[in-house]
Amino acid sequence: MNKAALFQQIQKKQSFLCVGLDTDLSKIPAHLLVLNDPIFEFNKQIIDATADLAVAYKPNIAFYEALGAKGWESLKKTLDYIPQEIFTIADAKRGDIGNTSGLYAKAFFEQMDFDSITVAPYMGIDSVKPFLAFEDKWVILLALTSNEGSADFQLTESKSGKPLFQEVLEKSQSWGNTDNMMYVVGATRGEKIAEVRAIVPDHFFLVPGVGAQGGSLEEVAKYGMNASCGLLVNSSRGIIYASKGQDFANAAREEAKKLQQEMKELLAQYCH
């Protein structure tokens, strides 16, 4: 789907919620563990409980890789189960030289049918462009993350005074367009989000999480929204591990609902 279609979904569901399927055998309810594919069963129930509230699902690929070939199968089954109109993100943070990035693209865009993939920018243009060769598929490029280590290199200022993340944003804009490129922008303090928004006014941002490490959902919306919403805000643990009991899917729905209600108000307030 392109940007307009994604925005349509956001308006339809009054939500810009992305549910992170960071599914961990040690964290899911014990009663699922006797099943043949506990990971998929968990994801299936989460999807069933939240599909009307979320515009995106984002499995972090590490969680599936950690389980070897079986994890890969659970991932594929999960992806196939997600309703067609919901935007899917392979949170893989891949990136390599040309032909190799092309193979990563094959893995996630052909072997599996993800709409998008997160990509690391360190190796520059030829490590990113191969993903953009796939029609109707998106690259979500790491720009400014909000983990502790984001300060190590992303904030390093060049001679012209620009931090590295700004160089990444500015340079990469010409590699694709607003219909196939998004940026990972951590929920840092509001001013930082405003800074990023000023550099890339029309691109979507994937915000990995709110609250814990920086800005609140309101701040992110206030400083980060644009006329097409322009935000996908992810929540993983807060939703999928809301309960460790038999009621886990309902509990997940409750938390997703709370966020969606807040998002509905923020859309009304800031999306213009």
Add this chain to the structure above:
Amino acid sequence: MNKAALFQQIQKKQSFLCVGLDTDLSKIPAHLLVLNDPIFEFNKQIIDATADLAVAYKPNIAFYEALGAKGWESLKKTLDYIPQEIFTIADAKRGDIGNTSGLYAKAFFEQMDFDSITVAPYMGIDSVKPFLAFEDKWVILLALTSNEGSADFQLTESKSGKPLFQEVLEKSQSWGNTDNMMYVVGATRGEKIAEVRAIVPDHFFLVPGVGAQGGSLEEVAKYGMNASCGLLVNSSRGIIYASKGQDFANAAREEAKKLQQEMKELLAQYCH
């Protein structure tokens, strides 16, 4: 294995050759395609033909991911087949926030028993350190690559005049030590390698390839070697696709032998 053990292997085999198992169904000999696992059969014969000449094998994970769960199985079988004393590199260029990097580490260090993994530095310290928590395992951090896009960000100079790759080298040195960290250093012009060597005199470098994009093997050895050799030089296509016929393993051996012979002389000349 630690640095001393790796150097011991280099001295024993008189080689610092790493064979890149970038195994592609569209490139391997046709006669293998009727088999149940052509990828593994190919790798097995390559390993049989080159194990006495190589000190490392480096599968690029994208090639296996592109084949889904089946690719993951071929990868594991390949890894299990490699003789114990040969250094194995998961060329995965992974990197994510703390607990997620920890899961990538589980995938490659526990699910499969690789000695090392290539890691992208963009997200900083907490995206790298989780890999270093595994005993007897290495991180090979991207520093200066030699693809076209390496100029986009890696060479961007900070206010102090240091290019980004130098910031990466300097900052990351304290995250581990010379027994668990290496750096990916592209085979660029000799002076650049000398520059990198001056910043990190005692760390091993993984040099992804020689000839095509920059410095020759001699140049890399002349400017990059240290008293423990300090280099693993990779060759993929030049070796594994030397022939597309029934004699592919022998042809691979021929090419590996040529490189090893050259490396033997370079060790004598420059390793001190």
